[in-house]
Amino acid sequence: MRHVTQRRKRVTQAEVARLAGVSQAMVSLVLNDSEGVRVAPETRQRVVEALRQTGYTVDIMGRRLRGKSNQIIGVFTYEAVFPSGSADFYGPFLGGIEEESEAQGFDLLLFTSPGRRQGRRKVYEEGSNRLGIADGCILLGRHTDRAELDRLVDERFPFVFIGRRESSAGPVSYVGGDYAAATAALYERLWSLGHRRVALVGYHEESESTADRRSGYLRACRRHRKTPLALTDGDPPAVFERLRADEVTAALVETTEMAAALRALATGSGLRVPEDLSIGVLGDTDPTQTSAWPLRTAPEADWTTFRIPRREMGARAVRILVAMLRGEMEPGRRTQVLLPCELVDGATVTDAPRAPRR
């Protein structure tokens, strides 16, 4: 029984050269058809023949080592990219990232190894930043670690965040959705339908995206000289009671979970949605996140909301990162982009009720 050959060694240019009776450099020259370098046709023939015989293939590693870039974009997410449940938060983002990095000629490195602390991934483990093995990195995730972000900025590692992010350590490049404008637009839509008491229901926690929605709401309120009514989580029944007490006819709600809970409470109290209470959802946010609000929601709900251009955001982030890597950006400058969100007319918003409810 013949002993199986062990791990066959790669064929190198040197071996090809030996076979053809030339130097390694000559093989490289023939392979790369360098301009301005002269190779005798007869020699080229010999080399080509040797290449064919040996079945030589370029070793990417050697080539990239020499080129100093390994053509890899890192993707860091604070949670698993492919969740076991059906909730698909990252999918669209990554779709855009994949598409664009394919177009730009980069591979994608998903950081799955880093240590998790209480189920959440960390960039810095044992002090060293594994992201560095990529040329640059795209970061995603609702649950951002402030300290890590600051440190990243500080290290001058090229990265782009998906979702607006602020850091005290300096400017951050990001591609976000323009939640403020979209929220204001949704408010305007309600206003034009006759709603005069429009409340905001959202998180208490001050993440950038929550803050943007609130600022859009506040701006719209100011514009129409209305007193804002912003309710931050607390338990759903309490929020609902508050809405009734203030004779609110429309609510702008941060997530579909919250919206579903509200609607359930409303219909439970004999109120019809949207005839008695219009509900606008401020973008379909991360469905995987945990909250005090009941998770179960009718999937077929036809919410009035705005579409977050996830795919475009991913693609745009890659383009920005690649520009940074190519040095096409004034160094030190950061790029901050907010993409418009498209209004989606659903079945949960209609004209304001004629008579004020009691």
Next chain:
Amino acid sequence: MRHVTQRRKRVTQAEVARLAGVSQAMVSLVLNDSEGVRVAPETRQRVVEALRQTGYTVDIMGRRLRGKSNQIIGVFTYEAVFPSGSADFYGPFLGGIEEESEAQGFDLLLFTSPGRRQGRRKVYEEGSNRLGIADGCILLGRHTDRAELDRLVDERFPFVFIGRRESSAGPVSYVGGDYAAATAALYERLWSLGHRRVALVGYHEESESTADRRSGYLRACRRHRKTPLALTDGDPPAVFERLRADEVTAALVETTEMAAALRALATGSGLRVPEDLSIGVLGDTDPTQTSAWPLRTAPEADWTTFRIPRREMGARAVRILVAMLRGEMEPGRRTQVLLPCELVDGATVTDAPRAPRR
């Protein structure tokens, strides 16, 4: 205006060494904690400090060139991982891959960089194998390139395929679904319900998965001494006519698309499903693939089928690959695994009709 630092250069061991006042070799030694080599505690301290200051990260190209592993598992798919449509074929596989590689401490490298030929990705582009960047690789995709597979086997690059694959170049490691057993089991279920004329409707093309389903069907037929009736695509109406002509009471159909088309034809002809015709689907196969069969299918259809354990397949593939990389497997041997598929009782199979139809 102060000119900011230009394009951040990779920091190398040599620079760290300079800062610490030692040689590059010393930095490498400290980093790798090589056994049997003595480093003065005080020196180690200096180096560690310099590493921290510079934010050094290892360059995978240099390291791999030197022949060491990078703790990176490559993932190669013949189509985009994150499709723009909602059809999510790769998701579950990658979920398992991600989960397991996280557990094993590996990062995931998605090969998205160049190399498409007519919309399909290629492993070998310009003769070079890009997979080599990773320590080993997992391959997925219904559309396999035979020549590439052979060449991969030949190169002895460590890889595991998801889905059974055969190569003339030698044994291939894979993790597949046991379609033969599952198909046979589905046949048995039909038999026990009184069906005596059970047809197979499937692809003509001889991919491994198609072949497995057919062999399971044939095995079951032999067992019950029935003449097989295997219909390979052709146009749906023709297939349906054939089923009627042969007084078939149950059909095992390869994909949900085919099944939906058949059902539409059946109900259009006044046959009820499942009362007059039972339909079993042989696993929910790649929904993105193109075929002669109409794509539109009622999504809420409650098919009787078997579940392909995609997530488990992904995880298992990673475990096998890691074992290969750790050298825990006899070199030259390959691991070939078929995981059982669980029967799913849906609404499209019931007792055989009493009287033969006409």
Next chain:
DNA sequence: GTCAAGCGGTAATACGTATTACCATGGGCT
């Protein structure tokens, strides 16, 4: 006959890391 120029090829080097062989120093022992 000397020089320049053109041609065809090679040696050398850089890229970043890991590892081996080796060297300098100093202390303990005979």
Next chain:
DNA sequence: AGCCCATGGTAATACGTATTACCGCTTGAC
């Protein structure tokens, strides 16, 4: 004093490729 050995570090090298500087040869011009 002479020797050995332990200690702590460095120089050198290999990995595979791309590129530049350079070298030897021929030929043509003067």
